[in-house]
Amino acid sequence: MLYQNDNLTYNCPQCGDKLNIFFKYSKLIKCQSCSSAIFLEDKSVRLIGEGSTLSPEPSLIELHKMFKLQNKTFTALGKIRYGYGRGFWEEWFLRDEKNQEFWLSIDEGDFVLEEKNKLSLPFKDFSKFKVGSRHGKYIVTEKGEGTCIGFEGELPENINIDEKHQYIHLSEGGGHLVTLEFTKNSSQTFKGKWIDPLDIEVLN
Amino acid sequence: MSQVKSIKCTNCAAPLSLIGGGRVESITCSYCKSVLDLNDNYKVLSNFKNVKESQKLPFAIGMVGRIKDIDYTIIGRVTYAAREYPHGEWTDFLLFSPLYGYAYLTYEDGHLIYSKRNRTFPNVTWSELTQHSSIGVDRKDFTPFDHYEAKIVYIEGELTWLAKRNDKTYFVDLINPPFGISAEKTNSEIEYYKSEYLDSTTVYDAFNIEAEDEAKTFNVLKPFKRPFLKSLSYIAFFVLFIIALFALVGNVDGSGKLIKSISADNQAVKSTDFTVNSSKYLVDLELRASKAKELNNFNLQIHKDKNIIFSLTPQSAYIFNSKTNHIEKKLHPWDKDSKKVRVSLNLEELGTYHLSIKPINPSIKSTLFIRINEASSRLNYLGWFFAFTFILWILYKFYQWRYKRKLAYERGIDIENEDLEHNTKSGIITIVLIIIAIAIIIAFGN
Numbered sequence: 045m046l047y048q049n050d051n052l053t054y055n056c057p058q059c060g061d062k063l064n065i066f067f068k069y070s071k072l073i074k075c076q077s078c079s080s081a082i083f084l085e086d087k088s089v090r091l092i093g094e095g096s097t098l099s100p101e102p103s104l105i106e107l108h109k110m111f112k113l114q115n116k117t118f119t120a121l122g123k124i125r126y127g128y129g130r131g132f133w134e135e136w137f138l139r140d141e142k143n144q145e146f147w148l149s150i151d152e153g154d155f156v157l158e159e160k161n162k163l164s165l166p167f168k169d170f171s172k173f174k175v176g177s178r179h180g181k182y183i184v185t186e187k188g189e190g191t192c193i194g195f196e197g198e199l200p201e202n203i204n205i206d207e208k209h210q211y212i213h214l215s216e217g218g219g220h221l222v223t224l225e226f227t228k229n230s231s232q233t234f235k236g237k238w239i240d241p242l243d244i245e246v247l248n
Numbered sequence: 249m250s251q252v253k254s255i256k257c258t259n260c261a262a263p264l265s266l267i268g269g270g271r272v273e274s275i276t277c278s279y280c281k282s283v284l285d286l287n288d289n290y291k292v293l294s295n296f297k298n299v300k301e302s303q304k305l306p307f308a309i310g311m312v313g314r315i316k317d318i319d320y321t322i323i324g325r326v327t328y329a330a331r332e333y334p335h336g337e338w339t340d341f342l343l344f345s346p347l348y349g350y351a352y353l354t355y356e357d358g359h360l361i362y363s364k365r366n367r368t369f370p371n372v373t374w375s376e377l378t379q380h381s382s383i384g385v386d387r388k389d390f391t392p393f394d395h396y397e398a399k400i401v402y403i404e405g406e407l408t409w410l411a412k413r414n415d416k417t418y419f420v421d422l423i424n425p426p427f428g429i430s431a432e433k434t435n436s437e438i439e440y441y442k443s444e445y446l447d448s449t450t451v452y453d454a455f456n457i458e459a460e461d462e463a464k465t466f467n468v469l470k471p472f473k474r475p476f477l478k479s480l481s482y483i484a485f486f487v488l489f490i491i492a493l494f495a496l497v498g499n500v501d502g503s504g505k506l507i508k509s510i511s512a513d514n515q516a517v518k519s520t521d522f523t524v525n526s527s528k529y530l531v532d533l534e535l536r537a538s539k540a541k542e543l544n545n546f547n548l549q550i551h552k553d554k555n556i557i558f559s560l561t562p563q564s565a566y567i568f569n570s571k572t573n574h575i576e577k578k579l580h581p582w583d584k585d586s587k588k589v590r591v592s593l594n595l596e597e598l599g600t601y602h603l604s605i606k607p608i609n610p611s612i613k614s615t616l617f618i619r620i621n622e623a624s625s626r627l628n629y630l631g632w633f634f635a636f637t638f639i640l641w642i643l644y645k646f647y648q649w650r651y652k653r654k655l656a657y658e659r660g661i662d663i664e665n666e667d668l669e670h671n672t673k674s675g676i677i678t679i680v681l682i683i684i685a686i687a688i689i690i691a692f693g694n
Contacts, residue, residue, distance in 0.1 A: 102346040129287070131270010152271050153349010154365070175437065183371055219368030238367035241348050242316075 056080055066108065067121050067139055070198040074122075081195070083202060092202075098125050098194050104244055105136050105148065107197045112245040113157065116140045118148075122197030126190035126209055133190065137199050145200060147234060149223075155244075158223060158236030170226050173212045182214035182222060257282060258290040268323035268344045268406040275406045276324075278309075283403055285410055294412040299402055303327065305355060306452065306460055307341050309405040313455030315362055315446070318348045324405030328398040328417070342407060350408060352441065353451070358463030359470060360451050363430060366442040374433055377420045383429070385442070390422035390429045393468055409434075426471045445469035504532055504624030512605040514545060514614045519604045522620050530592040532624040535616060540585050542614035550593075551602040558593060562608075565591070592624065 054063040061077035065084070072092075073082050083092045105111065105120050112118075122137040133151035140146060149156040173184050189210040192203055210226040223234040255264050257277040264275055264284075274293065276283045281296040311322045320343035327339040338356035340363075345351070354361040368386055382389040400415045420431040426445035431438065445467065452459040463470075505526070512518035524531055537543035543562075550558040555570045565579035582589045595601065605616060 104347055128270065151349075152269050153345065153347070154367070181371070215367075215371060217369070217371035221367075242318075 054082075054084065056082060058082075065198060066119070067143075067198055067200065069145075069200050070121070071200055072122075072195070072202050073198040074196055098196055101132075103134070103150065104241060104246060105150065106246075110247040112247060113239065113243055117247070118146065120148075120197070122195060122199045124195045124199065124203055125193045127193045128188065128190040132193065137197070147236075153241065155239045155241050156221065156223070156236055157239050158221075158234035161222065161233045161235035163222060163233045163235065168226075168231055170210045170212065170224075173214075173224070179214065182216055184212060185215040185221075186213040187211070255290065258284060259292050259295075266406060267321060268342070268408070269346065269349070271350065271408040272323070272406040273408055274403075274410050276404050278404070281404075283412065287410075293410060294403075296402055296404075296413065299413070301327075301402060303337055303339060303355075305339055306457055307353070307355065307455065311455050311457070313451070315343070315351070315353065315451065315454060318345050318351075320345050320351065320353075322353070322405075324407045325403070326400055326407065326411060327402035329401045330396045330398040330419075332396045337401065339402075342405070344406075354443075356467065357465045358448065358460055359465070359467040360446045360448045361428075361443050361467075361469060362446050363441040363443040366429060366440040369429065369431075369440040374418075374420075374431070374438060377422075377431055383422060385429055388424050388427060390424045390427070393421045393423045393428075395420040421468065423468055425469050428469045443469060445471065504529075504621035506619060507622050508603075508618070508620035510618050512546065512607070512616045512618065514607040514610050514612055517604060517606045519602065521600050521602050523600045524595050524598050524622050526623040527596065527598060528623045529625045531595045532619075532621040533591040533593065534619040534621070535589040535591070536619075537587055537614060537616050539614075540587050541612065543582075543587055543589065543616065544584060545608050545612050545614040546616050547606045547608060549604050549606075551604070552595075552597060552599070554602075557595075557601075560591065567593075570597075 054065065055061065056063055056075040056078060058080040059075060059078040061075060063073055063075060063082065065073060071084055073084060074080070075082060079097055081092050105123075107120055107123065110117055110119050118138040118140050120136050121139055124135045124137075125132050126135070131152065133149060136148040136150065138146040138148055145160065147158050147160075149158065170187075173179075173187060175184050175187055177184050187210075189208060192205055192207050192209055194205060195203060204227075207227055212224040212226075214222040214224065216222065219238045221236065221238065223236070225232045225234065255266065255275075256262065257264055257280060259282040260277060260280040262277055262279040264277060266272060266275060266286075273286050274283055275286060276296065281299075283293040283295070284290040285293050305325075307322055307325075309322050309324065313320060313322075322341050323344045324342040325339050326342070327337055329337045336357070338354055341353040341355065343351045343353055350365070352363040354363065366385065370383065370385070372380070372383065377383075378392045378395055380392065382391045384390075395418070397416055397418050400411055400413055400417075403411050403413070415434070418433040420433075422429040422431070428443040428445075430441045430443055432441065448462065449459050507524070508520065508522040510518065510520050533548075535543060535546075535548070546562075548560040549556060552570055555573055556568050557570045558568065559566045561581070562584065563581050565581055566575045567577040567579065568574065569576045603618075603620075605618065607614065
């Protein structure tokens, strides 16, 4: 069953429709009626703009649908799409049965399941990481950047549409990796594992 | 992405369609065969117009088929030629699924191999790859098999990297048939692909195309059909061993049955008859005295129908031919310090035998106790069994060694390869063990 925040009721400041919130720590939500992007503050809501409508693309994961992976049941609560030239990748915001947050990155059949991590970095300069270079037990295997195109559902943090987003994959071997993400004003670290999409069991 | 984008060839203006998702970086114009860089305003990278294809391929770009329950579209192809194998070319067909991404279907001389990018390969440097005897990936051990350099000889359709004619790629193949890992190194990156040998008929059916004849050539990932006898030997050998052991130890009673128990002393010759009712196993005579000196003070003879068949003294033991009364076999005498002797005789005829015990020196006070058991087996019966089993095991190992050698030869492993040298040593050891086993059997026989 999806969690629904019954203690607080929010309405869309744009169209007045009720906002269905499935994660109590969500900060950003898209109105399911008018697609407005709404920032959730302590006890109030703030319209931050008209949300872009993402083009429907085939995907194993669907919003508000559950799936099983590695003996856990996840619910897809939201997603961010990043564009890079002719393609895009999506970061799905997930919640498991223990209400823990996960992120599932899907890029043309490559799936990475990660959690936020507080790993200390040798440096925070994107340009200093060279593909193939080793940092302790990690090897830099991929660098890339994209632009935030839009989002759907709800997210635990605010995002800025059109903001440049850089990432670095540091491989630990055996499918384990650390991902560093950089925006203009912040950086985040995620730790997780490459997964085989065939291991995903979509639940009806 | 699954959406179709229309573009024009910058060389001949022919319309081109992109169907291969966001990772596609180059496309080859199907009209003028120019390879265009999608990251650089469709700049022409190379041209294959005058390149003749040497391979006739069963697959073509745009074909749709299902592999491993994933619906794929063939969006591009690359044909490679390895420098070390000038007559061998292979073609990688790039497959695309909007849900599951990219994969390859490799066609080589009729063999079909499916590959997908592997992300779980351990952190091993390129130079270390061939130094490992095996590398574990996804709970399977892969053995380095070959490393070679190949160049691109033909390109068609869409590719997820910028490929030009004669571009070089270095390959290291690791195998665990029907699976394999292909490590591929270009100037810019190293990628790992996990491969699986596919049944070609199934793939042709999946793509709804006419099946080619089954490949007759060797392919390293093609699993060998295990010979029937080999499969059988894995189970049958141990099953037979256990059955035989149980039969011998459990069902066949070789503990013997007492048929006579007498004693003799230094006062007089002692004679007695005993009747053998069973031809199973042996008849045991157990001679026992309280001192070795007493045991050594007796001679013993066995007659059958007044013909001597056995004579035993402290110095000698003889078996006689009951028909000719001539010595048939001389046995070793017992140890002079023994206080107990056991003689096992194979008395083939049933019936009554006559035993006489004669003291050698009547002045030496001595008493001899004799127990006669029939149907008594000896430990060396088991010894024979184990020797026989050992020989079978040696033969099995020898067969296994020959099979591996054949496999190594057919897979083209260099005869100087260390593994093979190791196998050759194992083979020699095996042969030596067989000779030793035969020698043991002969010794037992004597």
